[in-house]
Amino acid sequence: xNTPGTGSREPGxxxxxxxxxxxxxxxxxxxxxxxxxxxxxxxxxxxGRRADALERTAxxxxxxxxxxxxLTCDLGVKEERDExxxxxxxxxLRVQTLVNNAGFGTIGDFAAGDPARHLxxxxxxxxxxxxxxxxxxxxxxxxHRGTIIxxxxxxxxxxxxxxxxxxxxxxxxxxxxxxxxxxxxxTGVKVVTLCPGPTETGFFEVAGDSKALGWRRTPEQVVExxxxxxxxGLPTVVDGPLNLAQAxxxxxxxxxxxxxxxxxVMQQR
Numbered sequence: 001x002n003t004p005g006t007g008s009r010e011p012g013x014x015x016x017x018x019x020x021x022x023x024x025x026x027x028x029x030x031x032x033x034x035x036x037x038x039x040x041x042x043x044x045x046x047x048g049r050r051a052d053a054l055e056r057t058a059x060x061x062x063x064x065x066x067x068x069x070x071l072t073c074d075l076g077v078k079e080e081r082d083e084x085x086x087x088x089x090x091x092x093l094r095v096q097t098l099v100n101n102a103g104f105g106t107i108g109d110f111a112a113g114d115p116a117r118h119l120x121x122x123x124x125x126x127x128x129x130x131x132x133x134x135x136x137x138x139x140x141x142x143x144h145r146g147t148i149i150x151x152x153x154x155x156x157x158x159x160x161x162x163x164x165x166x167x168x169x170x171x172x173x174x175x176x177x178x179x180x181x182x183x184x185x186x187t188g189v190k191v192v193t194l195c196p197g198p199t200e201t202g203f204f205e206v207a208g209d210s211k212a213l214g215w216r217r218t219p220e221q222v223v224e225x226x227x228x229x230x231x232x233g234l235p236t237v238v239d240g241p242l243n244l245a246q247a248x249x250x251x252x253x254x255x256x257x258x259x260x261x262x263x264x265v266m267q268q269r
Contacts, residue, residue, distance in 0.1 A: 013227060014097040014147050016041030021088065021095045023075060023132070024102030026053035029151065029199065031060070032219035033099050036227065038064040042097065045069045045088060069093070075102050075128035076120050085135050095136050097147040100129040100173075105155075105166030118165045125169035130176065137189070144188035149226060150177040154197040154238060170195075174236065181235040193236040194226045 014020060020037050024030040025046035034044050038061035046054050046061075051072050058068035069091065073084040088095065103125040106117055133148060140146025153170040160167035177193040184191055199217050222239045229237030 013040055013231070014042045015145075017043070018096040019043045019045065019093045020097035020099060021045045021047065021132070021136070022099040022101060023047050023128070025057050026050045027057070029196070029219045029222060030099070030101045031057045032223045033101060033149075034058075034061050034068075035064075035220075036223045037061075037097070037099075038066045038068070041066060043067040043069075043093075045071060045093060045095070047071050047073045047075070047084060048102065049074050075132075076123040078127075078131070081128060081131055085132075094139065094143075096140065096143070096145065097149070098132060098136050099149045099151075100132060101149075101151045102128065103151060103169070105163050107163055109162065110164045113165075121165050121169055125166070126172050129173060133180070140189045141184075141187055146189040147230065148177075148180070148189070148191045149230070150191070150193050152177065152193050152195045152236075154195050156195060178235045190230060190233070192226065192230045192234060194222070194229075195236060195238045196222045197238075197240055197242070199239075 014037065020042050022030055022033050022037070022044055025034055025044075026048040030046070030048065034046055034057050037044055043066045044058070044061050046057050046068060047070075048054055049072060051070065054070045054072065058070050061068040071084055071087055073080045075081060104121060106113060106121070110118070129150060133150070137146070137148070140148075150173050152173040153167075155163065155167040156170035156174040158167070174193050174195065177191055181191040181193070197217065199219060199222055217240050225239040226237055
């Protein structure tokens with residue numbers, strides 16, 4: 001098979017002909033990651049819960065001349081993650097790039113929410129990301145090369161009333177990933193934390209309010225921002241100048257003020 005993209009590899013980009021595992025690849029950011037990687041000649045394993053949508057994503061990748069494997073998995077269930085990793089191993093695929101993109105949120109006060117749904121958010125957004133990173137990092141270290149992209153959010157920079165659990169899980173992702181970035185300096189393994197703001201994906205439909213935060217970036221813009229930051233060796237990348245300004249303000253504002261502003265924004269959605 002010809003390897004597309006060999007002559008146009010940007011700094012920090014995964015190697016053409018290598019394999020990437022992209023979670024949450026049924027659409028939105030996951031699909032955009034797959035498109036970008038395929039354009040650069042990277043083969044992909046796409047995973048998520050919706051087989052039909054995953055197959056459409058895989059077909060787009062194959063049309064760019066790379067291999068694409070579809071493996072369905074509910075990442076919030078440990079036994080399904082075990083089977084995902086085992087199947088990748090059985091097929092003899094060495095994951096050199098891990099894109100931990102899967103995640104979801106819900107909108108509404110914590111007390112009024114579904115307790116099972118809150119715990120599912122923690123399992124998918126935090127537990128699955130940590131588990132897959134732990135499983136694939138040793139192999140990357142052994143090879144002295146690899147890339148881990150952990151998708152956080154601008155919600156990670158401040159508590160978010162109305163999306164309390166979601167923001168907390170994304171704060172975990174950013175904290176974990178930034179610490180990992182420091183631990184892995186000089187090993188040949190690259191880690192970047194991606195913090196998108198509101199993006200044109202299915203996120204808000206799943207969250208329960210398709211009209212929330214109407215100013216949104218495209219998945220393609222977010223992915224391009226991610227790989228630029230990866231090439232510069234940054235630990236964390238915030239997509240979009242407005243989102244960056246808000247993230248900085250969120251870190252600098254006193255807690256009470258930040259909470260009041262965040263609450264007001266959520267009320268106006």
